[in-house]
Amino acid sequence: MLEARKAPDAAKAAAEFVAQAGRDVAFQLEACVHCGQCAEACHFHLVTREPHHTPVYKLRPMLKAYRRSRAPFAGIQRLLGLAPREPGAAELTAWSELLYDSCNLCGRCTLVCPMGIDIAGLVRRAREGMAAAGFAPEDLYKASGHALDTGSPIGVRWPALRRQIELQEKETGLRIPVDVEGADYLVILSSIEVIAFPEVIGALARIFRQADVSWTIPSAGFEATNIGVQIGSRDIAAALLERVVDAAERLKVKYVISPECGHAYSALRWEGPNLLGRPLPFKVVQITELLDQLVREGRLRLRGKDARRLAFHDPCQLVRRGGLTEEPGRLMDAVSENTVRTPAQGAANFCCGGGGGVSAIHRAERLRFAAFELKKRQVEQAGAEALVTACANCRNVLEEAIDERGMTLPVLGLTELVAQYLEPEAAKS
Amino acid sequence: MTSVGLLEFARGPALWFSLGVLIAGSLWRVFAIWRLGARVDLSEPRSTHLAAGALRGIFARMLIRKDFRNSRNLGSFNAYLYHIGLAFIVFGYLPHIRFVERLTGIAWPALPGWLMYVAVGPTVVGLLIALLERLSDPVRRLLSGFDDYFSWLVTFLPLLTGMAAVNQSPALESAAPLYPLPVAIHLLSVELMFLWLPFGKLGHAFLVFFSRGITGAALQRKGAAI
Structure with missing residues (x-):
């Protein structure tokens, strides 16, 4: 192809x-x-x-x-x-x-x-x-080549992830399980998380420690993003999915956690079995779904809330296309005391402008920055002091657009926000 | 051919031919698509109430979602206007009911005559607005082709010829029209629409149930908003 x-x-x-x-x-x-x-x-x-x-x-x-x-x-x-x-x-x-x-x-x-x-x-x-x-677009062919060669569309290999894991282990004082056979949950990550937001790994370690979740990260097949579904190649998409399935089967996990990445969820949860031509030998759970479940079951104990006016940016592939309509809102309420709603929030939310592979197409940059204007107006209308989202690509795209506009608006990851408000004693233990 | 002869032609061979094309063409259009087949979705569904999702898709999309209601939706509200107006006229006008009864033996109570006269005005205006919007709005102009304009024409013509034939068409089965020519022309214009409907965008009259139902079921499967 x-x-x-x-x-x-x-x-x-x-x-x-x-x-x-x-x-x-x-x-x-x-x-x-x-x-x-x-x-x-x-x-x-x-x-x-x-x-x-x-x-x-x-x-x-x-x-x-x-x-x-x-x-x-x-x-x-x-x-x-x-x-x-x-x-x-x-x-x-x-x-x-x-x-x-x-x-x-x-x-x-x-x-x-x-x-x-x-x-x-x-x-x-x-x-x-x-x-x-x-x-x-040529950029998507290149990214596809990288993904097939290295496992990641931007060439992130295991040594890079291992280094980030080591740093997060130092940061949190917790051991991050790698290649643990028989763990319940397999955590896969997007390259953007590994490179730009590695704190999410430490956040997961703290969360799963408190909730007593058995989990592991695979040293091979850890890439969650799937350039195949973005460029539109079922062959590439299936080849990349096979790596995740191989990792899950090798480590005999029951669940694979789709990380904060919209299209990764779509690719694995909804397209995955159809691309592979067989049902997945594990259940797919999106991290927002799991966190919501852990909070509702009382396995995650939260203390305190963020006092800023926080608005949630709904990742299209999780909410509108993915069916995770309630979970992000419940989690936001659990960690934010001042959540504000942007116009048309939820199923009709505006995209960040970078989904569907657009953020990887260099020639589309001007257009996606222009599209951010609508999001900007909504954020200003809501009077939000920070945006929260559950997709690393959205987060990256929003940060770039905010920077391009010369605005100062922090963009936070929902998983990290949840980890930030874990009950301290439990987090320490 | 005399006007009475034309009316007999319109009520006879032309009607049966156009109805035949309408029914056979529509059935073929649906069958030819249906036989393409669909793959079984192997992903684990979040909801298995797919029929409910399909029905929700069919009915929910009759209304514009709250998030999308704004001043730029004039065309959508106009579409309500002429669709409802056309439904009133086609199914509520006594001569039309008598016409269907003559063909099928099925009849139903008619709407009051005054309501018909009230419905015609907004429907005509609505259709004219629809055409003007198609010609003037850059998006709709770009999307439009022969099918769009011809479909508009074959929808508008029966309305126009029907107005000319009003009071000429007998309310009673036995009565003969005073002036057969306008009725004949009206019937022929309806038959032109019958002939075109299965082939062009007017097919949305039946295709809408499939497209809405398919998407409704798919979104329900994911637990997403319909």
């Missing part, structure tokens, strides 16, 4: 678009009434007002290929010369910006569509055609 970029092939893209069009996809491609409401839900359209940023318009090449080859009346249309032409290389090159740079797969368009079309899901499918045929 990575070789495809050297010789982009429009016919291959069209064939893959058509291959993606099973029953569910076809019903949705057929149902659009061109009302344009999805445009008013898309942060990229809202900030640029460019009509071509309308979410459903991004599907046009896929729709053309489908209508030409697979739609119910395709045969008659071709016979009469009324079938649309297959998308050509120039068109697909132009659409690369629409299907990647200006789509976070955030699903706000899906939520608003009066016809119930899962536009984000269809964009995810369209990316399969784009990636297979060589029309995905």
Whole structure:
């Protein structure tokens, strides 16, 4: 697949678009009434007002290929010369910006569509055609290569993680279990956490110590992110997932904890079994779900709360697309005495602008910074003094955008915030 | 052909042909998509009440979600206006009910005549606004093609010809129209819509249940907002 970029092939893209069009996809491609409401839900359209940023318009090449080859009346249309032409290389090159740079797969368009079309899901499918045929952004091909070679899209290998673990062991005074066979929970991490937010490892150690959770980190197969689902390659996605499954099977764990990373959760929890073609031999639990469970069971004892006006940024793949609608709010209430709500918080929250692989596409940087304007307005409207989130990529993207705007607004990780308010005695013991 | 002959044609062969195309075309469109098949989702569901999710998807999307209601939704509110207006006129007007009864033997109580006259105005205006928005709004203009404009036309024509035929169409099965030509033209315009409906975007009349249901079930499976 990575070789495809050297010789982009429009016919291959069209064939893959058509291959993606099973029953569910076809019903949705057929149902659009061109009302344009999805445009008013898309942060990229809202900030640029460019009509071509309308979410459903991004599907046009896929729709053309489908209508030409697979739609119910395709045969008659071709016979009469009324079938649309297959998308050509120039068109697909132009659409690369629409299907990647200006789509976070955030699903706000899906939520608003009066016809119930899962536009984000269809964009995810369209990316399969784009990636297979060589029309995905170069940065994502490179990141995919890194992920296949090293396990991480940014080249984070075990020695780097081991070093961070050692530092966190010194910091917390706790031993961090590595490759412990028979542990209940396997913790996997995103590269961004390892490099930019390693404190989360220490936070987990403190939390699991107090809650008496049996856990371990694998020295191989620790990468949670999955560039395959972002670029749109089921082969790459499956290959990366296999590494996590191998680690879980090797260490005989019952659960795999999906860390603070939105798309990692989607990739493992919802797409994983379908990409691998078999049910997972373990249960997937997102860290927010587990923390919420531990607090509700009384296994985590919290003391004190953050007094600042804190707003929660809902990671799209956890909340809107992932179904974790209650857990973050309950955890926020447990550690914050002054939680403020931003407009449309929850399922209709605006994306950070970097999801769906966009944060890895250098040429999309200006657009995602522009999209941050909406989030900025919401934060200001709510009067938040800090943002909290449960996705390291969101956190990183938000910090970059905040910095670019010259703002001063801390962005905190929810896991670290929970660890900060653990009952002190218990944390020490 | 005389106007009476045209009416007989519209009530006879043209009607049956267009109904045949409408039914066969719609059934084929659904069947051809259905037979593409769907893969079994192997992920562990958070909820197994998928039928409930599908139904919620079908009904919940009839209303604009609170988070998205704003001044830019004029087009959406207008869509309510002309959809409801069309439903009143098509299913509530006595001559239409008599027409269906003649074909199928099924009848139901009609809405008051005055309500029909009240419904026609907003429906016509709503459809005209829909067209103007499609032509003037950059997003809708970009998304639109022949199907959109032709579908609008075949929806608007029956309304227009129906207004011209009003009071000409008999309320009683036995009565003959005073002026057969307007009724014939009205019927032919309806038949044109029947002929087009299975092939273009007017198919959303039945496709909407599938697309909303599929997404509703998928989101329910994840426990996500529908």
